[in-house]
Amino acid sequence: MVVLAGSPAVDHIPLLRSPDPGDNFSGMPVVDLSSPGAPRAIADACERFGFFKLVNHGVPADTMDRLESEAVRFFSLPQADKDRSGPAYPFGYGSKRIGLNGDMGWLEYLLLAVDAASLSAACAVPSCALFRAALNEYIAAVRKVAVRVMEAMAEGLGIAPVDALSAMVTAEGSDQVFRVNHYPPCHALQGLGCSATGFGEHTDPQLISVLRSNGTSGLQIALQNGQWVSVPSDRDAFFVNVGDSLQVLTNGRFKSVKHRVVANSLKSRVSMIYFGGPAMTQRIAPLPQLLGAGEQSLYKDFTWGEYKKAAYNSRLGDNRLAHFHR
Numbered sequence: 166m167v168v169l170a171g172s173p174a175v176d177h178i179p180l181l182r183s184p185d186p187g188d189n190f191s192g193m194p195v196v197d198l199s200s201p202g203a204p205r206a207i208a209d210a211c212e213r214f215g216f217f218k219l220v221n222h223g224v225p226a227d228t229m230d231r232l233e234s235e236a237v238r239f240f241s242l243p244q245a246d247k248d249r250s251g252p253a254y255p256f257g258y259g260s261k262r263i264g265l266n267g268d269m270g271w272l273e274y275l276l277l278a279v280d281a282a283s284l285s286a287a288c289a290v291p292s293c294a295l296f297r298a299a300l301n302e303y304i305a306a307v308r309k310v311a312v313r314v315m316e317a318m319a320e321g322l323g324i325a326p327v328d329a330l331s332a333m334v335t336a337e338g339s340d341q342v343f344r345v346n347h348y349p350p351c352h353a354l355q356g357l358g359c360s361a362t363g364f365g366e367h368t369d370p371q372l373i374s375v376l377r378s379n380g381t382s383g384l385q386i387a388l389q390n391g392q393w394v395s396v397p398s399d400r401d402a403f404f405v406n407v408g409d410s411l412q413v414l415t416n417g418r419f420k421s422v423k424h425r426v427v428a429n430s431l432k433s434r435v436s437m438i439y440f441g442g443p444a445m446t447q448r449i450a451p452l453p454q455l456l457g458a459g460e461q462s463l464y465k466d467f468t469w470g471e472y473k474k475a476a477y478n479s480r481l482g483d484n485r486l487a488h489f490h491r
């Protein structure tokens with residue numbers, strides 16, 4: 166991390182070296198969800214990187230564009246209007262503060278609960294009915310993609326039943342969260358060789374995260390050797406992250422990917438992420454179908470509720486799973 170005496174605008178925001186074109190993730194797995202090879206390709210990408218780009222997912226461009234333009238409209242409102250949709254915790258509008266433990270980033274966001282039982286009432290926070298309708302339409306579609314991807318994961322892992330993983334996000338009481346992030350351009354650092362941290366490095370605690378962004382890059386993932394690589398943006402694709410809980414369910418076969426966002430000095434980034442988590446009481450332990458003869462769990466037993474509580478008491482960059490290793 167670069168530390169500079171910066172402009173007051175970026176006070177308290179950690180700085181990072183600005184990405185250059187040579188940092189691009191040249192080996193990024195791209196999975197065509199409509200192809201018969203998708204299950205194997207997904208399992209392979211999750212084992213190597215915990216991350217892949219998903220194309221031919223079937224969500225209409227209109228559904229994605231409508232949400233993006235409603236989000237842009239919301240984030241363009243006067244600050245006082247946006248603040249009326251806050252605070253961010255447990256759900257609502259937030260700015261610069263991420264979580265409750267002192268993390269800061271160059272962004273504003275909406276954090277929303279997804280109530281699987283009543284999707285139409287899911288996104289009660291944003292004041293505008295058009296925004297709510299766009300959110301509900303998009304979330305319904307992206308959830309279906311998450312389920313198809315988790316079914317493909319089970320198939321790729323060679324385990325039955327096909328819903329061994331996906332049932333955890335479709336179950337009654339599953340804990341699903343949706344987040345819309347807006348990273349304004351950080352003009353103060355233009356030309357200085359460093360950039361504001363948009364969203365600091367972390368892994369996602371849930372099972373799966375499905376991200377879509379506008380055409381502004383900024384997302385980076387850490388490869389298993391620790392090298393940070395930039396993910397070129399693609400507004401037509403989804404980017405899928407393996408979360409900590411899926412790493413545990415697969416006894417470490419799938420890797421929970423460390424990632425972060427670097428703010429651009431010229432362009433806004435808008436991203437929307439669906440986080441699929443299980444019900445609070447769901448036990449998070451390696452699936453028996455995946456344990457070989459005599460293979461032991463690498464982790465202590467815990468429920469999603471216990472893990473979530475520990476995660477929300479931690480700082481963004483903490484290695485949360487380390488406390489649950491045997």
Ligand SMILES: C=C1C[C@]23C[C@@]1(O)CC[C@H]2[C@@]12CC[C@H](O)[C@@](C)(C(=O)O1)[C@H]2[C@@H]3C(=O)O
Nearest residue numbers: 263264265268369370476477478479480481
């Ligand atoms: C600093 C934090 C923000 C976070 C809760 C936490 O204490 C640690 C995990 C963070 C994270 C990362 C993925 C998602 O964006 C998120 C909503 C989640 O479930 O875990 C955030 C949490 C947050 O922003 O509140």
Ligand SMILES: O=C(O)CCC(=O)C(=O)O
Nearest residue numbers: 344346364384426436438
């Ligand atoms: O906004 C992004 O592109 C990624 C944000 C992220 O990793 C998160 O919200 O957990």
Ligand SMILES: [Fe+2]
Nearest residue numbers: 367368369424
């Ligand atoms: Fe994340």
